[in-house]
Amino acid sequence: MSDLAVTTSWYLVLGALLFLIGGCGLLVRRNPLVMLMCVELMLNGVNLSFVAFADRFGDVNGHTVVLFVLVVAAAEVVVGLGLVVAVLRASPRATADDLSALRG
Amino acid sequence: MVELVWLIPALPLVGFAVLLLGGPRLGEPRAGWLATAASAGSFLFTVITFGGLLGLDAATVGGAGGHGGRWHTSTLFEWMPIGGLEVDAALLVDPLSMTMALFVTGVGTLIHLYSVGYMHSDPKYSKFFLYLNLFLFSMLMLVLGDNLVVTFLGWEGVGTCSYLLISFWHERPTAATAGKKAFVTNRIGDFGFMIATFLLWTTLGTVSYSGLAATAPNLASGTATAVSLLLLLAAAGKSAQLPLYVWLPDAMEGPTPVSAMVHAATMVTAGVYLLVRLNPVLTDDALLIIAIVGAATALFAALGAVAQHDIKKVLAYSTVSQLGYMFLAIGSGAYVAAIFHVITHAFFKGLLFLGSGSVIHGMGDEQDMRKMGALRMAMPITAATFIVGWLAIAGVPPLSGFWSKDEILLAAWEQPDIGPLLWLVGLVTALLTAYYMSRQTFLVFFGGQRWDDKVHPHESPATMTLPLVVLAGAAIVGGAVNLPLVGDWLVLEHFLEPVFAHPHQFASGTATKLILALVATAAAVGGIAIAVGAWLRSRIPTQRLEPALLENVFYVDASISKFVGGPGTAAFEAAAQADKRFVDGAVDGVGSLVRLVGRMVRPLQSGYLRHYASGIAIGAIVLVLWMALRIAL
Numbered sequence: 001m002s003d004l005a006v007t008t009s010w011y012l013v014l015g016a017l018l019f020l021i022g023g024c025g026l027l028v029r030r031n032p033l034v035m036l037m038c039v040e041l042m043l044n045g046v047n048l049s050f051v052a053f054a055d056r057f058g059d060v061n062g063h064t065v066v067l068f069v070l071v072v073a074a075a076e077v078v079v080g081l082g083l084v085v086a087v088l089r090a091s092p093r094a095t096a097d098d099l100s101a102l103r104g
Numbered sequence: 105m106v107e108l109v110w111l112i113p114a115l116p117l118v119g120f121a122v123l124l125l126g127g128p129r130l131g132e133p134r135a136g137w138l139a140t141a142a143s144a145g146s147f148l149f150t151v152i153t154f155g156g157l158l159g160l161d162a163a164t165v166g167g168a169g170g171h172g173g174r175w176h177t178s179t180l181f182e183w184m185p186i187g188g189l190e191v192d193a194a195l196l197v198d199p200l201s202m203t204m205a206l207f208v209t210g211v212g213t214l215i216h217l218y219s220v221g222y223m224h225s226d227p228k229y230s231k232f233f234l235y236l237n238l239f240l241f242s243m244l245m246l247v248l249g250d251n252l253v254v255t256f257l258g259w260e261g262v263g264t265c266s267y268l269l270i271s272f273w274h275e276r277p278t279a280a281t282a283g284k285k286a287f288v289t290n291r292i293g294d295f296g297f298m299i300a301t302f303l304l305w306t307t308l309g310t311v312s313y314s315g316l317a318a319t320a321p322n323l324a325s326g327t328a329t330a331v332s333l334l335l336l337l338a339a340a341g342k343s344a345q346l347p348l349y350v351w352l353p354d355a356m357e358g359p360t361p362v363s364a365m366v367h368a369a370t371m372v373t374a375g376v377y378l379l380v381r382l383n384p385v386l387t388d389d390a391l392l393i394i395a396i397v398g399a400a401t402a403l404f405a406a407l408g409a410v411a412q413h414d415i416k417k418v419l420a421y422s423t424v425s426q427l428g429y430m431f432l433a434i435g436s437g438a439y440v441a442a443i444f445h446v447i448t449h450a451f452f453k454g455l456l457f458l459g460s461g462s463v464i465h466g467m468g469d470e471q472d473m474r475k476m477g478a479l480r481m482a483m484p485i486t487a488a489t490f491i492v493g494w495l496a497i498a499g500v501p502p503l504s505g506f507w508s509k510d511e512i513l514l515a516a517w518e519q520p521d522i523g524p525l526l527w528l529v530g531l532v533t534a535l536l537t538a539y540y541m542s543r544q545t546f547l548v549f550f551g552g553q554r555w556d557d558k559v560h561p562h563e564s565p566a567t568m569t570l571p572l573v574v575l576a577g578a579a580i581v582g583g584a585v586n587l588p589l590v591g592d593w594l595v596l597e598h599f600l601e602p603v604f605a606h607p608h609q610f611a612s613g614t615a616t617k618l619i620l621a622l623v624a625t626a627a628a629v630g631g632i633a634i635a636v637g638a639w640l641r642s643r644i645p646t647q648r649l650e651p652a653l654l655e656n657v658f659y660v661d662a663s664i665s666k667f668v669g670g671p672g673t674a675a676f677e678a679a680a681q682a683d684k685r686f687v688d689g690a691v692d693g694v695g696s697l698v699r700l701v702g703r704m705v706r707p708l709q710s711g712y713l714r715h716y717a718s719g720i721a722i723g724a725i726v727l728v729l730w731m732a733l734r735i736a737l
Contacts, residue, residue, distance in 0.1 A: 026714075027718055101711065104709030104711070
């Protein structure tokens with residue numbers, strides 16, 4: 001048991017994995033709702049790294065930043081979900097690629 | 105009482121404002137009387153201020169720039185306090201400004217009064233008086249200003265009013281173009297004024313007259329000459345000297361009271377005033393050039409006046425010629441003689457112009473002297489006063505013109521470099537002046553009747569004849585302000601003396617003075633005699649006295665038209681083409697370049713969210729790699 005101590009590196013690897021999964025999902029998926037969830041995944045990967053470092057160095061700043069990210073993410077989700085719902089209500093089968101009105 | 109000076113320009117300004125707001129409602133006689141009252145009030149306050157100035161002790165050492173005690177600056181408000189440049193809206197009460205203000209308001213009031221009759225039943229009656237009051241305000245700011253900037257305000261003001269008044273009857277295309285011509289020509293002079301002001305400020309750090317008088321000796325001679333010549337350019341534009349005189353003869357398109365006030369008595373003397381005011385700056389080299397310009401203009405314009413048929417054109421060229429006399433006096437260093445001639449000229453030329461206006465009025469707007477003649481029966485008062493003006497300008501003693509012209513000729517004689525030559529030119533001009541004015545008088549008032557029987561010449565109303573009589577009186581006795589007979593009688597000379605950095609002293613003995621005066625008188629009488637022989641007795645064939653060269657004034661206007669119409673237009677066209685091709689081309693080129701680049705980079709904005717996301721991802725990876733590399737190396 002003792003040689004299986006959970007070190008900070010584990011948390012960091014998990015955070016990086018979450019971030020990567022989220023990033024890849026964002027790049028490959030077309031469903032706007034899923035893309036929004038992928039963004040949340042990336043944010044939480046970063047959050048996990050922050051908390052891990054904060055615990056490792058005994059620094060409260062990491063916790064603070066995480067709280068900030070949570071608040072901003074909540075706000076972002078409100079706006080993002082609102083947009084997604086509005087888009088899907090207009091055309092239920094819309095994908096992110098259909099939303100290209102800003103093409104140059 | 106000198107503190108009341110602000111009321112002098114304020115009254116015409118109030119008159120202008122009232123006429124601007126309620127002019128048409130005031131209607132015909134009242135608008136004119138209001139403007140006349142504003143002008144008369146201004147004259148009254150000038151007299152009061154003048155009395156206050158006399159009350160100051162001339163002998164007191166004080167004032168700025170080493171002047172005597174008769175120097176009062178009245179600051180109205182701080183105008184432009186910008187760093188080292190401190191310009192106040194201030195009025196200056198000194199002998200020179202008061203002398204100018206006295207005759208500007210005095211003659212101005214008479215001409216306002218005259219206009220009440222002359223502009224009778226004009227559809228733009230109130231607007232005319234609005235312009236006249238604005239002009240009077242500007243002219244007073246010009247002569248009363250305490251620094252070059254305030255004077256420049258007035259300088260531009262009178263230029264604008266001159267433009268508005270020349271083209272007052274702008275329905276006539278000739279009047280509209282004459283106004284434009286005056287404006288454009290004056291701008292050339294204004295340019296000189298501005299550059300001179302800038303130069304004086306950068307070198308001496310002040311633009312107030314007291315400051316300039318005190319610091320002018322520190323000026324490097326090259327700079328001083330440059331400033332003097334720029335001032336000459338300014339003065340030549342405003343005072344119609346060669347080669348910028350061309351606008352003044354055309355300015356006769358304006359109503360006759362305007363010709364009398366703006367283009368004979370007051371505005372055109374602004375250049376003379378400017379040069380006299382800035383006399384501490386003028387260098388000897390510049391003075392010589394001023395004298396030559398003056399003498400050349402005097403002779404040239406007198407020759408032009410000899411063969412004109414328009415009653416006002418004769419007087420216009422005569423004005424240019426007389427202004428040349430004033431410049432000759434300045435160039436000879438005799439500033440008092442110049443101001444003396446400004447005053448007497450305002451009297452007799454104002455009188456002659458108003459007289460000609462009375463003739464035009466009585467003849468039903470006829471200006472061609474060939475269709476007049478024998479008018480002394482129909483217009484006795486106009487004829488009598490016009491004859492006084494004629495004798496005064498011809499230089500017949502003891503009328504005012506004789507004294508001032510004699511002083512200028514004496515000053516020219518004593519000019520150290522080319523004195524006798526300048527004197528000779530002045531003398532020939534005097535002879536020509538006597539001749540062409542006699543010709544005009546004989547053509548208009550004597551000889552046989554040459555007008556149609558349909559025309560009924562009549563004497564003008566009292567509002568018009570009263571100013572004529574007053575001005576005739578002034579033209580007779582005006583010389584009394586500066587009689588050279590006894591030292592103490594040189595009132596103007598002693599009064600103005602504190603204004604000048606180098607007071608002019610006549611060196612000639614009494615005998616020389618007498619001989620020169622006799623020769624000048626002989627020239628005047630000779631000129632009159634030739635005119636009598638040609639136009640009254642018909643002893644000399646008149647055609648030979650009027651060659652086409654003189655009638656067209658050496659074809660100056662025609663040459664300008666031909667040049668501007670031919671090669672000038674071609675040059676302007678070429679410049680316009682170059683502008684279109686190169687300047688516009690460069691501007692358009694920048695625009696199309698931006699559009700081209702824009703078209704090339706537009707595909708980057710695909711509108712697909714995944715493209716943007718992958719852009720960010722790739723950017724982040726590149727950044728991380730770059731940082732990793734930097735740490736590793």
